[in-house]
Amino acid sequence: MERRNFLGFGVAAVAASMVPASLVAENFRETKPKMWQEATSAGAITDMYGTTDGIEGKIKLKAPKLAENGGSIPINIKTSVDLESIAIFQDANPRSAVAAFTVPEGAIINYDLRMKMRKTSDVTVIGKGRDGKMYKTVQKVEVSIGGCGG
């Protein structure tokens, strides 16, 4: 009986690991519902990728060092590395995940968006390359007036 259970588990694990690769587009809202509920960056990143490590210096994150209005902080992420997904996290709000991009093949990674932060914290941008390596960048953003209704 134990052996049968073990085999079944193995098959399920293989099937689960094959699913993301077969999908052309991935909706992280549906595939990773847990990461959107995590309070800390470390927890959310672990939910999404299984690790918080990454090679630094390959992703360029442009964010203000001092943001006057925490309700609208312009963020730009840019990289020439061929990534399959990239996501933004922070520790200032009740939940950590801000946005998770699925990068279509051959796309240019140069994304602009505006986010909200309640207080000063680190902003982490982490991505997974098509070669399987992880890349990340961390920058501290100081907020003088908190956004997000805070």
Place this chain on the structure above:
Amino acid sequence: MKLKAKVKKDVTKVKVMFKSPMAGPEEAEKKKIKPEFIAHIIGKANGKVVYEVSTSGFISKNPLFKFQFKGAKKGDMLEMTVTDNNGKVTSDSKKIK
């Protein structure tokens, strides 16, 4: 939704602005409204996915997104589809200039 797309030397630059309060549960409670934020955005040019992002309530309200992609020509159609947290789907399309 306001949508602008311009092609220059094979690179299409897109600016898109959505109308949404982007209020997560905490913020909605404070403002006494229903939580409403954009959860998923997908951009397609000629049926091919060029942009996809899952978002949370911590993006600014009436958010502006900018992105670039390759492989589209002048006159192609760009279609953006947005799903909010309540499952409401909005879509809009525009010719690439």
